[in-house]
Amino acid sequence: MQDNAIPRKTASGQRELVERKQKLHARSRSLLIAVHGQHSVAELKRQFAALGDVGGILAELSNLGLIAVDGRAAANAPGAASPAPADAEMPPLQMARAFINETAVAALGLRAFLFTLKLERCYTKAELTELLPEYQRVLGKAKNEEFAHAMRQRVELILAQA
Structure with missing residues (x-):
């Protein structure tokens, strides 16, 4: 490609x-x-x-x-x-949750378990937005800060549609 x-x-x-x-x-x-x-x-x-x-x-x-x-x-x-x-896409809130979950699991592996438990308790845009600093922190720790910042920006773009 x-x-x-x-x-x-x-x-x-x-x-x-x-x-x-x-x-x-x-x-x-x-x-x-x-x-x-x-x-x-x-x-x-x-x-x-x-x-x-x-x-x-x-x-x-x-x-x-x-x-x-x-x-x-x-x-x-x-x-x-x-x-x-x-x-035809899934609702933005659902897409944001899926994206956060999938990127956390891809970056952290089994270490993502505790974070995904917190994510599972987020049902609103406000709750997901509140979780973003921790999302960026765990991704930055596992990979690098540039990746973490880029993923957070992606989530914010998705949430802006919600």
Whole structure:
């Protein structure tokens, strides 16, 4: 996938966020949640560098038909579909919780358990916003501060839609 390409979730990708049929790894799921057709592959690689081979993860998602580049779904992927309309996404609050959970698990592994217990008690936008400083702290400790700050900004963008 070229660095200047802008990936977007397909209808299959939207369904996967809700149904979890593909049993994606937490890193892949985190990246799938973050793909909105607004950031280039290069930007995603930079922001998610702490997760590992971002290019490989994007290629995997594309091969599964969960994301498409430039409005084209992966041609030979099973269940591939055209890019999904914005209203097909899960609600922003649910998406923010999923993103926080998946990135914490991907970055911390089993050490994320106590943090995810706190996350499970957050039901409102205000409660999630209150948890963001701790989210940034644990990610910064596990990976690096740049990654933690980028992930917090992603969550804030998602919450702004709620």
